[in-house]
Amino acid sequence: MAQRDPLKDFLVELFGPGPGSRNARAEQAAAAKPAVAPYRTFAPIPVAAAGLAFYAPELAETPVVGSVNGMGEILAALHEHTLPLALLGAAWSAVDIARFRGHRQRMMLEAHTRQTTRHLPVKVSVPFPPGIGALRTAKIKLPRGAIIRPKEMDEFTAAVRGSAGSRTGKYTYTVRHDAHRDRILITRKLTEADTRSARHKALELALKDGPLKDPVVTVDTRDENGVETGYMITFTPSLNSGARGFQAKVEEALASLAGDHESGRTWATHWTPSEGFLVMRLRAPLPTRVDHPLELVDENLRHLPYATGAADLNLFWDISTKSNKPHCLIVGPTGGGKTSVIRTLLTEAARRGIPFLGVDPKMIELDGLEGYPGCAAIVYDYVRAAMLVRALHAEMMARNHYVHVRKIEPSQLPLMIAVLDEFFILSGKWQRLAKTADEETRALLAQLDPLGAWADLAVLARSAGIRLLLGVQRPDASLFGGASGNARDNFGTRMSLGTLSQDGALMMWGDSTVGREVDTSVPGRGVVTSLDGSPVPAQMWWTPNVDPHPNKWNQLSDEERAIVRGLAPDQAPTLQFYSKELREFVESERALAARAREYGDAPEPVALGDSPISSHPDTDDDVADAIPASAVTEGMVILLDDDQGNEVPVTVDAITVMRDKDTGDVVETTLSINTGGRLKTNVTYGPIDVVFLPEPDRILTTV
Numbered sequence: 001m002a003q004r005d006p007l008k009d010f011l012v013e014l015f016g017p018g019p020g021s022r023n024a025r026a027e028q029a030a031a032a033k034p035a036v037a038p039y040r041t042f043a044p045i046p047v048a049a050a051g052l053a054f055y056a057p058e059l060a061e062t063p064v065v066g067s068v069n070g071m072g073e074i075l076a077a078l079h080e081h082t083l084p085l086a087l088l089g090a091a092w093s094a095v096d097i098a099r100f101r102g103h104r105q106r107m108m109l110e111a112h113t114r115q116t117t118r119h120l121p122v123k124v125s126v127p128f129p130p131g132i133g134a135l136r137t138a139k140i141k142l143p144r145g146a147i148i149r150p151k152e153m154d155e156f157t158a159a160v161r162g163s164a165g166s167r168t169g170k171y172t173y174t175v176r177h178d179a180h181r182d183r184i185l186i187t188r189k190l191t192e193a194d195t196r197s198a199r200h201k202a203l204e205l206a207l208k209d210g211p212l213k214d215p216v217v218t219v220d221t222r223d224e225n226g227v228e229t230g231y232m233i234t235f236t237p238s239l240n241s242g243a244r245g246f247q248a249k250v251e252e253a254l255a256s257l258a259g260d261h262e263s264g265r266t267w268a269t270h271w272t273p274s275e276g277f278l279v280m281r282l283r284a285p286l287p288t289r290v291d292h293p294l295e296l297v298d299e300n301l302r303h304l305p306y307a308t309g310a311a312d313l314n315l316f317w318d319i320s321t322k323s324n325k326p327h328c329l330i331v332g333p334t335g336g337g338k339t340s341v342i343r344t345l346l347t348e349a350a351r352r353g354i355p356f357l358g359v360d361p362k363m364i365e366l367d368g369l370e371g372y373p374g375c376a377a378i379v380y381d382y383v384r385a386a387m388l389v390r391a392l393h394a395e396m397m398a399r400n401h402y403v404h405v406r407k408i409e410p411s412q413l414p415l416m417i418a419v420l421d422e423f424f425i426l427s428g429k430w431q432r433l434a435k436t437a438d439e440e441t442r443a444l445l446a447q448l449d450p451l452g453a454w455a456d457l458a459v460l461a462r463s464a465g466i467r468l469l470l471g472v473q474r475p476d477a478s479l480f481g482g483a484s485g486n487a488r489d490n491f492g493t494r495m496s497l498g499t500l501s502q503d504g505a506l507m508m509w510g511d512s513t514v515g516r517e518v519d520t521s522v523p524g525r526g527v528v529t530s531l532d533g534s535p536v537p538a539q540m541w542w543t544p545n546v547d548p549h550p551n552k553w554n555q556l557s558d559e560e561r562a563i564v565r566g567l568a569p570d571q572a573p574t575l576q577f578y579s580k581e582l583r584e585f586v587e588s589e590r591a592l593a594a595r596a597r598e599y600g601d602a603p604e605p606v607a608l609g610d611s612p613i614s615s616h617p618d619t620d621d622d623v624a625d626a627i628p629a630s631a632v633t634e635g636m637v638i639l640l641d642d643d644q645g646n647e648v649p650v651t652v653d654a655i656t657v658m659r660d661k662d663t664g665d666v667v668e669t670t671l672s673i674n675t676g677g678r679l680k681t682n683v684t685y686g687p688i689d690v691v692f693l694p695e696p697d698r699i700l701t702t703v
Helices: 006-015 022-030 044-054 056-060 071-080 082-117 150-164 198-208 244-258 338-351 382-406 423-436 439-448 450-464 484-490 502-509 558-567 580-599
Strands: 123-125 138-141 171-178 183-190 216-222 228-234 267-272 277-282 303-308 314-318 328-331 356-359 375-379 416-421 466-472 493-497 525-529 535-542 626-628 637-641 647-659 666-673 681-685 690-692
Touching: 044 056, 044 071, 044 082, 056 071, 071 082, 082 123, 082 138, 082 150, 150 171, 150 183, 198 216, 198 228, 198 244, 216 277, 244 267, 244 277, 303 338, 328 338, 328 502, 338 356, 338 416, 338 466, 338 493, 338 535, 338 558, 356 382, 375 382, 375 580, 382 423, 382 439, 382 450, 382 466, 382 580, 416 423, 423 439, 423 450, 423 466, 423 626, 423 690, 439 450, 450 466, 450 484, 493 502, 493 535, 637 690
Parallel strands: 328 466, 328 493, 356 375, 356 416, 416 466
Antiparallel strands: 123 138, 138 183, 171 183, 216 228, 228 277, 267 277, 303 314, 303 535, 493 525, 525 535, 626 690, 637 647, 647 666, 666 681
16 A cells, blocks of 8 residues: 655645646546635745845855846845845745634534534634634635534534534534525634532533423522522423422522522522423521510401511411401421410410410310410310310301391401310210210210311301410311311411421421421421411410419419510400300300319329229320321321220221212221221211320329
8 A cells, every 4th residue: 555645645635636637637626616626826036036135145145146147136125125035935934824713624524514414514604813713703615505403413513613612622613504595604702710619510411301491500699698498490382390299399409509508598489380480499497486476466467477477577367257267277286386376376465455265175284374465265065165166156146146136247246265185086086975975975076066067167267256276186078067168268377386297298398398397406497377278387486374273383484484475465355146055155164264273183193012002093195196997007106995885995907088089088987996806896977077096194103
């Protein structure tokens, strides 16, 4: 094989092929007018003239030149123009070098176009002077009607960027195909320094091949130190981007990619799918504790504030007649802070002239409010609690009758608040008494029908000026009776304390992700209904126990005592009765409470072993935790009545829950119990029936 001559190749490229060479004839035959004309240089002529002028004196002294007539004068005249000729040679050489660089760039672009698009360019143009280190701009004229496929265009773009920017990384090249003009335009701009943070890069990299279409991530907000606190992500709207389930998955992924922020705050995402963007910002920090303010933070006497949200926003329960959230539901485990929130709401109601009454089946949650200004009564007995619910029902009907006869607006009725804490325990006890109590009690409960009266109150009490405040551990639909859908909608003001389960979040907020990541290390932290109805994180206000009994009062600090004194209203609100039933019940309950305070007693505790626990009848804990039958899970231990009227702990092997096809409400629950035999026992419960969990160990210690 013949060896290539590098010098010859360079000269051919520099000066072009000779007129008689085979390569020239082949190219002329291949194309009559090539896209890139052969390169011609004329710089050697002025360079040679400048060299001749510089060496003219030495040449004039040589015998050969000296023997030529007039040559000496010519060389002498030429020598006098040495400097202009040298400048001309240098300038001409610079121009030819620039022309050569442009020729090389045109040849490169012509080769890329031919190899990637399979089209022979009609003309390749680069500006003069061309870029010395890298290509500046270029225009490639294609044959008329040339078609370039997207993949071919991508290959051409990659080839241009790879070769044009190989010597420097300062420029970013843009390649655009103007199909209507049969041309390709190449432009460049300085590459901006990559100032993106690691979090910004992670978001862009993850979204590049993610579920959003054409995502673009930009920094939306920064704090005073320049730390990024918000991002805007634009995308092309699609059917998925408007679905809440899809948005929830994207939000979870974005929060995970963004990671923990330096400030310790978490990320919140707001979607605007119709306009094709979402904004992810840090949630404003929540306080770790807020003592109940002594001043009225909301001058509207029908707004009961109870918590502080992001950006020091005060959240309130609107109990006015025009409110679309008239009743309040508080969900949280034992010790989660429900009692403090209830105290906050009721003390705010009292200082605004609104009376209240309540039921406390555990006898330890609301007892401190008994005798507080504005408190009509606190009921602890289960049978009397059923009587109170029926009396409230009668009061509701009497108020509605008064509005009808007097032709007044419902808003003119005075407001009152009815509190029912631990409603499942109360409901479960009513159901138990209806089966196991004496004949007189069973007849009374059948006549009172407290669950039926409660269902009516939950739906109809709003127009009568009666507001319901409900405290439960789970927001199951069964606690709202048969009309659970309408009743639960009336409980528009909601609060969940602590961390909810997936089912609990779905029942409470309609979203299985809300309230699942509450910081339980901060007392009083939870999720509440915001002013626009959406769930937001909040810090509940701390209201100390207002019980004036020395055993309670002496446990408070000076600051807490000052809060209790400052919250007490100067004038106690007056409860106006429209029904005989409620008036007589409150009067009798107050008389019973006064007598209990005067003559009531409780046995002192004894050490284990000193005396049998069974010898003290008052030690029986009749307030075991209760849950809806539909909420029982496999393997859970519950209490079940035996044939002798006793309750024994049993283990649930299986659960079958039947629901209404249209509403999804529970219709019937069947629990399969393993009693030790070969056959299992099936127990069927109704839609609002509850079961009791095993009672706490009754082991008493000395104080």
